[in-house]
Amino acid sequence: MTETDTADWSDRKRGAGAKLVYDTLRDEILDLVLAPGEPVDEAGLAERFSMSRTPVREALVRLAGEGLVTMLPNRSTVVAQIDYPNLSAFFDALTLMYRVTTRLAAEFHTPADLAAIRLRQEVFSRAVLAGDTAAMITCNRDFHAAIAEAGRNSYYLQLFLRLLDEGRRILRLYYYPRFEARLPHPYILEHEAIIAAVEARDIDLCDRLAREHADQIVRQIQEMIASDRRQHIAL
Amino acid sequence: MTETDTADWSDRKRGAGAKLVYDTLRDEILDLVLAPGEPVDEAGLAERFSMSRTPVREALVRLAGEGLVTMLPNRSTVVAQIDYPNLSAFFDALTLMYRVTTRLAAEFHTPADLAAIRLRQEVFSRAVLAGDTAAMITCNRDFHAAIAEAGRNSYYLQLFLRLLDEGRRILRLYYYPRFEARLPHPYILEHEAIIAAVEARDIDLCDRLAREHADQIVRQIQEMIASDRRQHIAL
DNA sequence: CGAAAAATTCTTGTCGACAAACTTAATGCA
DNA sequence: TGCATTAAGTTTGTCGACAAGAATTTTTCG
Numbered sequence: 409m410t411e412t413d414t415a416d417w418s419d420r421k422r423g424a425g426a427k428l429v430y431d432t433l434r435d436e437i438l439d440l441v442l443a444p445g446e447p448v449d450e451a452g453l454a455e456r457f458s459m460s461r462t463p464v465r466e467a468l469v470r471l472a473g474e475g476l477v478t479m480l481p482n483r484s485t486v487v488a489q490i491d492y493p494n495l496s497a498f499f500d501a502l503t504l505m506y507r508v509t510t511r512l513a514a515e516f517h518t519p520a521d522l523a524a525i526r527l528r529q530e531v532f533s534r535a536v537l538a539g540d541t542a543a544m545i546t547c548n549r550d551f552h553a554a555i556a557e558a559g560r561n562s563y564y565l566q567l568f569l570r571l572l573d574e575g576r577r578i579l580r581l582y583y584y585p586r587f588e589a590r591l592p593h594p595y596i597l598e599h600e601a602i603i604a605a606v607e608a609r610d611i612d613l614c615d616r617l618a619r620e621h622a623d624q625i626v627r628q629i630q631e632m633i634a635s636d637r638r639q640h641i642a643l
Numbered sequence: 644m645t646e647t648d649t650a651d652w653s654d655r656k657r658g659a660g661a662k663l664v665y666d667t668l669r670d671e672i673l674d675l676v677l678a679p680g681e682p683v684d685e686a687g688l689a690e691r692f693s694m695s696r697t698p699v700r701e702a703l704v705r706l707a708g709e710g711l712v713t714m715l716p717n718r719s720t721v722v723a724q725i726d727y728p729n730l731s732a733f734f735d736a737l738t739l740m741y742r743v744t745t746r747l748a749a750e751f752h753t754p755a756d757l758a759a760i761r762l763r764q765e766v767f768s769r770a771v772l773a774g775d776t777a778a779m780i781t782c783n784r785d786f787h788a789a790i791a792e793a794g795r796n797s798y799y800l801q802l803f804l805r806l807l808d809e810g811r812r813i814l815r816l817y818y819y820p821r822f823e824a825r826l827p828h829p830y831i832l833e834h835e836a837i838i839a840a841v842e843a844r845d846i847d848l849c850d851r852l853a854r855e856h857a858d859q860i861v862r863q864i865q866e867m868i869a870s871d872r873r874q875h876i877a878l
Numbered sequence: 879c880g881a882a883a884a885a886t887t888c889t890t891g892t893c894g895a896c897a898a899a900c901t902t903a904a905t906g907c908a
Numbered sequence: 909t910g911c912a913t914t915a916a917g918t919t920t921g922t923c924g925a926c927a928a929g930a931a932t933t934t935t936t937c938g
Contacts, residue, residue: 422890422929423716423891423892423929425891425892426891450919450920451918451920459892460892461920462893463891463892465921466701466891469701469704469705469708473704473709481920482657482658482898482919482920483900483901483919483920484919484920497796497797497798497799501796504739512735561735562729563732563805563806564732564736567798570798657897657898657921658899658920658922660921661921684889685889686889686890695922695923695924696890696924697923698921698922716890716891717890717928717929717930718890718929719889879938881936881938882936882938883934884933884934885935886931886932886933887930887931887933888930889928889929889930890928890929890930891926891927891928892927894925894926895922895924896922896923896924897920897921898919898920898921899918899921900919901917901919902915902917903916903917904913904914904915905912905915906911906913906914907910907911907913908909908911908912
């Protein structure tokens with residue numbers, strides 16, 4: 409990611425232009441490289457990626473479809489705001505998706521799924537050990553996404569991925585600055601318990617563990633937001 | 644809808660082109676005017692709506708984002724197939740969304756929401772009385788969408804709408820041909836019971852009624868598909 | 879006659895340009 | 909000076925055109 413400014417995409421395959429812009433912008437939005445509310449200029453992006461405005465526009469339309477940017481008619485496109493008023497709805501849906509995807513994973517997982525899940529847990533643990541908060545956020549996402557994929561329900565998976573990505577922005581805002589790397593990090597242990605419950609195909613236990621895991625994450629985020637609010641008021 | 648072929652959209656506002664194509668195609672896909680797998684030609688649509696390919700393309704990209712069409716790279720765009728292998732996942736998600744949206748409606752509904760829900764139920768009843776199956780399908784959708792809106796959770800609402808729309812295609816395929824208008828149609832009574840439970844803010848009852856309602860619909864669709872399979876095998 | 883190869887036709891992906899709508903700067907008037 | 913109006917400058921939405929890739933037809937050779 410250190411060469412984004414100087415990279416040269418002059419030789420790219422037909423049809424890859426829009427995808428490149430889409431992937432890049434998506435990452436930058438979720439990593440808060442592009443701040444919520446920041447305008448996204450089509451001509452500027454076209455110049456940056458050295459292509460015409462047409463594929464850039466296609467990428468923006470797709471991002472708008474996922475709610476990551478807002479296209480104001482005849483006006484600029486802006487990075488989507490974080491919807492604080494609907495935060496409780498977000499937490500509600502996130503918790504439910506944690507639960508149902510883990511339940512379904514217990515029901516439908518294959519050995520290959522379990523291996524993929526364990527791999528993600530491995531990577532997540534390394535991120536925790538290294539104290540790399542940014543990696544922790546994405547690896548935690550990948551871990552639960554792997555579980556959701558084992559559940560074999562594309563509708564839940566899609567909603568879950570969207571919620572996890574939206575959460576990535578919130579975590580970057582609030583979680584990142586105040587993380588302390590005390591080991592063993594409780595999330596590692598909770599993940600291990602979830603893996604065991606999935607492998608044992610214990611649906612009720614999966615539901616309970618996922619719910620507790622989700623509740624803890626939600627509680628932590630809410631506390632961080634609250635303390636952040638207090639700080640802002642104090643200043 | 645009788646003038647789609649001869650209509651003249653030569654004078655339309657800037658920015659309305661893509662939306663017009665999007666709305667029209669969306670309706671035609673969900674109403675099975677465009678059959679699953681049917682190719683969608685950009686140039687043809689451009690000529691039909693008397694506009695350039697650019698806004699047509701934007702509409703197709705948006706439709707692809709919702710999974711209503713599939714854009715094959717460097718090849719034609721086709722209307723999305725109905726995903727029979729994942730039908731059980733569809734029913735699972737549909738049932739869950741029926742339940743959670745009705746629960747949340749019991750919790751968060753306002754008098755205005757109740758009025759909107761009752762209005763939808765009124766329209767639905769008229770469709771049943773008239774024996775208008777096509778109208779029944781959309782009115783049933785609108786009824787449950789109104790309940791979901793009262794639940795104030797945009798994530799659930801969006802997924803629910805997508806599932807209901809996908810179900811619209813399946814119902815058109817299987818339900819439409821073999822409907823018999825016996826009154827009082829059980830769905831009307833079930834809807835009435837759900838409205839009463841929402842108004843009473845009885846969350847557990849809402850959950851139970853929604854689950855039974857969903858199970859009945861799912862069972863009916865599965866039976867129709869099964870009997871249809873038998874017919875096809877017999878032939 | 880049949881199959882591989884070549885040429886043609888057709889559709890998509892990308893481009894540069896232009897006009898409409900919005901934003902900002904400049905001007906005029908009370 | 910302050911505010912409304914006008915003019916200039918951006919940025920978007922749409923268009924026609926062209927080139928790349930795929931599908932189809934025609935040609936060529938065994």
